[in-house]
Amino acid sequence: MAYPFSEIEPKWQAYWLQKKTFATDTTQTDKPKYYVLSMYPYPSGQGLHIGHPESYTAVDILARYKRHKGFEVLNPMGWDAFGLPAEQYAMKTNVHPRATTKENIDNFRRQLQAIGFSIDWDREVDTADPNYYKWTQWIFLQMYNAWFDTRAEKGRHIDELIAELQEKGTTDLPKPDNYRGPAWKFDGEGWKNMPTLEKQTFLANFRLVYEDEIPVNWCAELGTVLANEEVDEWVEKGYTVERRPTRQWMMRITAYADRLQSGHSTLDWPVSTIDMQTNWIGKSFGAEITFKTETGDDLRVFTTRPDTIFGATSMTIAPEHKLVEKLTTDEQRQQLEAYCNEAALKSELDRQTETEKTGVFTGSYAINPANGKRIPIWVADYVLISYGTGAIMAVPGQDERDWEFAEKFELPIIRTVQPPDDFEGKAYTGDGLAINSDFLNGLSIADAKEKMIEWVEAEGIGTAKVNYKLRDWLFSRQRYWGEPIPLARYENGIIEPIDVAELPVELPELEEFKPSGSTESPLALAEEWLNVEHPEYGPGRRETNTMPQWAGSCWYYIRYLDPDNSERLIDSEIEKRWLPVDFYIGGSEHAVTHLLYSRFWHQVLHDLGHLSCPEPFTRLLHQGMILGENSQKMSKSRGNVINSDDVIAEFGADALRMFEMFMGPLEMDKPWSSKGIEGIRRFLNRAWQMVVGDEKKPVVIEDREMTPEEERILHRTIKKVAEDIEGIRFNTAISALMIFVNEFLNVETKPKKAIEGFALLISPFAPHFAEEIWNRIGHEETIIYQLWPEYDPQKTQVDEIEIVLQVNSKIKDRITVPAGSTPDELEKIALENEMVKGLVDGKRVRKIVAVPDRLVNVIAT
């Protein structure tokens, strides 16, 4: 008889839900805790396809296994519920995104429950629920009211900065890069006498949330800015996207660049992910050096190669550099203005894909401080305003880009590192000794760098400097369906956070979900909601920007632990005991976005004393993609999407779960195979046959002694399955279960111990099946909290083992020897073997290699 999944699976699903079998008690302290997490889904209208359950199943296996191992396990699920598709749909149909989203969530939940995941459904979070986003907004305000103290390498409350300013002004305070505001130097009195608005401007240089005017990808039809990676998609769909400078809220993630970098060493993450984050953060060491110009302005550059300064034959500045205007001579002005305008209109993408170097001479000159030479200043868009100082010293001899530029515009080239004799390339970026460099000559690159930095510091024209590729995080979106940013701006220019007591700032109801017509979000149309009144500052307006979709997912793993707490972010006892997440599984597409942003928030909350551990996710793994049957990515347009409901209807949830895990290593991409899942169905049917049998021939299970062979199979399977689960090798764990069934299927009467063991071993993979057979063996209690069987290493051993006999490394015979025979014994046995004797006869035995339980290799010539 086949495994009757369509009766059994819904039965146990209902049982688990009703009995709250998977409820987690976060307050108990008897058991060790284990927190597993999978990246929660965006509840799209398409529902679950077979790609979704892959990571959920992997996490579920770990959760169920750890319960059997005596852990208190948390395995939660929730919804990344804000998002553009629901809002796009609202714009077309005027159906409220909340309605669409709720419907989708209900469908997702039903589909997930039909797969039998061991989730504590009482902890579900929904990022678009005001009870949830109240705390997203609360965290936002924490960050708004925080600054990074570079002296302590730590985030602190802004009040601590204000206290310092009141006492001694900026006396001990390091000046931030790109400081904008009132004159930097003042004492405590100076602060006290400063007008409120100026204080606000001053503090904005420090806050982890600040406003900036930056060029963004603006799409008028959508009425929103788009992230760089979103631009292509919408342009393809026929929308126009233009670059436009707009005031945006930013998060100062760059302040945490170093902490985000150094935190990696404590994480058990895939190296590739850590590498990606490392590249993204892009820490580099070098120097900032000031070049004097003939117009009297100082031009500051960042370079990682201060050792090459004697080869700096020109300077290049970005078109957006603030000195462009001043450095431009009248003869060059027309040409330069045209060039800068053109550069401003070009998207970042266009600028990147252009291969040919372009640029225009400003007409001005700077002085190379190392050798006093007069060098021309150019403007070129290969220099990026957003990295370093937006200006470089061009050293064509040692930099490929500068070489290309110098070649095209016929600028002089001086090598300052001696290339090897056979070097035929252009710019030489390899190792070598310094040449043409005065007092650096003969030094290695590293020594020359060090000496040059000492020199510029002594001359007072530069300092050693660390730079990062990481940029601050553009945090505002001009959308309706997102968390409102809880700030208000008053007519006197003062910006104030909304009082914490008034959180959440809920989304207003709108008549229509159309763009506002300006660069503001549709919230600008909700007049009643929009206008606020301050007792001191008078009338004002709420911030109309909303947060990006990342915001809610930056901290959802915290909310799961204390989902109903309306008093505080999380109970501190629960937080201390349950964070960090022990095991996190999700797609590698979030390697630098979600995973970097949530680490950032977590570190800030840690610094401010709200969380006790420094990192959120101890161990991380990325599941591979499940491809369509044609080995292509599943997508509607390719028509190869397979819905999980259909698979469950035909094969059952246990088969779906098992097959997804059996297809190959979790982290690998693998194509779906409708034939393949039939193999799993066959296996489950055989397993059912092994334990239950059919009406004609019901299986007899006896509480009898096992034969040594049966014991060996059972103990080996226990060992293999446990080791494979711990090592996340679910495919080979399942193959061990298959071998078990192949061995036991035709045994006359089944030993009860073996069948009970099998039920436990298969329970993380095929939980409905396991519950049912556990029950049929005669247990009243659920299998979920039964302890995992222990194996006896002795019982996994065989007495006799087949080994290979090699002569001159070629296999010549196989013989059976007592297990654990020593090399000496093996050697003796081998030399007495007829086959070996015959082959060695007349030759000299030079060497014998004997590996216990494996082989003997006789080398004879």
Add this chain to the structure above:
RNA sequence: GCAGGAGUGGCGGAAUUGGCAGACGCGCUGGACUCAAAAUCCAGUGGGGCUUAAACCCCGUGUGGGUUCGACUCCCACCUCCUGCACCA
């Protein structure tokens, strides 16, 4: 260009510390059951040579070298594919 990962039968994949390559599954072939088919069960299944058959021999883990008694595994060079970043000075 830079960084990371992967190349093993017809297919998905397995192989502990360098020690019997191809576990397990799919597919295929043959057989049993059946009027027949499906399902199920049993046997076989890397390629080639030789043979009535068995035995036996040769080749084989992307390519070319190397280390070793022995290499899918370690080292060097290269090729192909995937993923991410990309004028970051």
